[in-house]
Each structure stands twice: as structure tokens, then as C-alpha cells.
Amino acid sequence: MNIAVLIKSVVATDESVTVSGGEIEDTEAKRVINPYDEYGLEEALRWKESFGGTVTVIGAGADRAAEALRTALAMGADEALLIRVDERSVDEHATAKLIASAISQRRFEVAWAGHMSVDNGAGQVAIRVAELLGWPHAGAVVACELTDDGKLLVTRDAEGDSEDWELTLPAMLTAQQGLNEPRYPALAGIMKAKRKPLTELTPELLGVDLAGEEASPRTERLGCETPPARPAGRKLAGTAKEQAAELLGLLRGEAQALKGRG
Known part of the structure; x- marks a missing residue:
């Protein structure tokens, strides 16, 4: 085989x-x-x-x-x-x-x-x-x-x-x-x-014209960039109720995780 x-x-x-x-x-x-x-x-x-x-x-x-x-x-x-x-x-x-x-x-x-x-x-x-x-x-x-x-x-x-x-x-x-x-x-x-x-x-030996329409690239890389740096973690202070309220505010505000929800 x-x-x-x-x-x-x-x-x-x-x-x-x-x-x-x-x-x-x-x-x-x-x-x-x-x-x-x-x-x-x-x-x-x-x-x-x-x-x-x-x-x-x-x-x-x-x-x-x-x-x-x-x-x-x-x-x-x-x-x-x-x-x-x-x-x-x-x-x-x-x-x-x-x-x-x-x-x-x-x-x-x-x-x-x-x-x-x-x-x-x-x-x-x-x-x-x-x-x-x-x-x-x-x-x-x-x-x-x-x-x-x-x-x-x-x-x-x-x-x-x-x-x-x-x-x-x-x-x-x-x-x-x-x-x-x-x-x-x-x-x-x-x-x-x-x-x-x-x-x-070579492409020539294989009969493939890379510059021709049949084999020309179908995709183009426009650029690369590194991922943005991850922000540092944050500790919430206060009572459990106060921490929950602050967390909810952060999710709705900075993170926008609850955007559009009541």
C-alpha cells in the first residue's frame, strides 16, 4: 500500500x-x-x-x-x-x-x-x-x-x-x-x-500557475496584533450585600454583561 x-x-x-x-x-x-x-x-x-x-x-x-x-x-x-x-x-x-x-x-x-x-x-x-x-x-x-x-x-x-x-x-x-x-x-x-x-x-513542474486565476489566493491576511493585556483583578469590600450590589453595578457598567436586561 x-x-x-x-x-x-x-x-x-x-x-x-x-x-x-x-x-x-x-x-x-x-x-x-x-x-x-x-x-x-x-x-x-x-x-x-x-x-x-x-x-x-x-x-x-x-x-x-x-x-x-x-x-x-x-x-x-x-x-x-x-x-x-x-x-x-x-x-x-x-x-x-x-x-x-x-x-x-x-x-x-x-x-x-x-x-x-x-x-x-x-x-x-x-x-x-x-x-x-x-x-x-x-x-x-x-x-x-x-x-x-x-x-x-x-x-x-x-x-x-x-x-x-x-x-x-x-x-x-x-x-x-x-x-x-x-x-x-x-x-x-x-x-x-x-x-x-x-x-x-516547483509550481511550474506541477503545472500550477500561482499568479493565474485558478490558483491565486482566495484569502488575504490584513494584519496581526497581540491580544490586549488583561486588566488586574479587583477585590470587593464591604458586607456580602454591599459586594453583591457593587458587582451588579460593575457588570452593568464597565463589563456591560447585563446590557439590555432589567
Whole structure:
């Protein structure tokens, strides 16, 4: 079974970033594979170990995306495809066009991706890729089984509940937390990763014109700003009755939490 896994490089969640001039400054921040993508990669590696085949990781970006792909190779992926592009010049629509073109040039039975990325949290790319390829798609997968007749039985998270679906191959699946426990790259895997192929692709090689109407970005980031500082807490004095009266006044006044109520 030949499996594709979408990989994105994101800033580690324990890192600090700053905003300057309406742009996020994260060039010095530590970057990692998007945690949700790790669940998809782990599941793909387990399927490879059970059924054979290959695992190809695919990412779009520049050097930081290449680092994430190298980490995925160290975890056990067989090959990496880097779509060389300026990450800030493409949105989810354009990224999906590039990845769908890369997948269509090869024969894959299944593609895995993260349910969403921890930076933008849009959760769009995998779904858009599935639509472009004409593949069925199941999102937020927490359990998956391949049947003897080549169908997928998946359980997906449905905001506190779960749903059981059956899909035919080829299919796109996005991994939710709880699907598995991702492995760490072992020293042997890190050494082997240096010899594994990492092929660089360009939009031109994929037949995607980022300046054309079909693949031009559909969204535009107007700016970023940090959240306002939280005000300090306030202690209310007096009797319980006096405190309740003052609290009610604050809710109606400064907080406007009771605006429009009698």
C-alpha cells in the first residue's frame, strides 16, 4: 500500500513569538511537525508495517518545511516531496492545488493529514485536496481499520460524540488526537534519513500557475496584533450585600454583561 502524508512545519507550542508591523516574527522560534500531522504519519507507518508498501511525506514551503520532512523521514517515511514555494505567498486554496497536483502524479491508495494545523487552525487543505482529486474524505479520525475487501472503516470525532463511516479507496483521512501515540525518531532512523530521497518540486513542474486565476489566493491576511493585556483583578469590600450590589453595578457598567436586561 502506497500512502501519502501531508506534513506542515509549525512553531512549537511552547515557543514565544512576537508581532511587529502587523506581521508575526517567528524566524528564530523552534519549529516542529504539526502535532496533528504526526498522528497521521504514525498511522501511515503502522499500516506500512502491517501491509507493506511505502510512505511518502509531502510538504509545501521553503527550508523550514524541508526540516519537517527530514524529521518525518527519520521517523520512518520512505521518501519526501518538497514543493518549494514562499509559504506567505500562498493560502489554503493555492497550497491544496499544489499538493493535489503532486499526489495526482503518483499512485497512492490513501492520504493522511492532520485534522488541522496548530498555527492557522483552518483545517482546509486536506479537504480541498480530496475535493480536487475526487476522493472521499473523513475528518477527525480517531480509529481506522482496513477490511479484507479493501474498504476503510473509520470512527471520527463529532464534537463530543462519534460517527462510524465506510469509505472506498483511494481516500483522504485527517487524524485527530487520540488516534495513536506518535513515535520519536530513533538514532538509526536519523542516520538513515540522510540517505533517503527528498525531491524538490516547483509550481511550474506541477503545472500550477500561482499568479493565474485558478490558483491565486482566495484569502488575504490584513494584519496581526497581540491580544490586549488583561486588566488586574479587583477585590470587593464591604458586607456580602454591599459586594453583591457593587458587582451588579460593575457588570452593568464597565463589563456591560447585563446590557439590555432589567
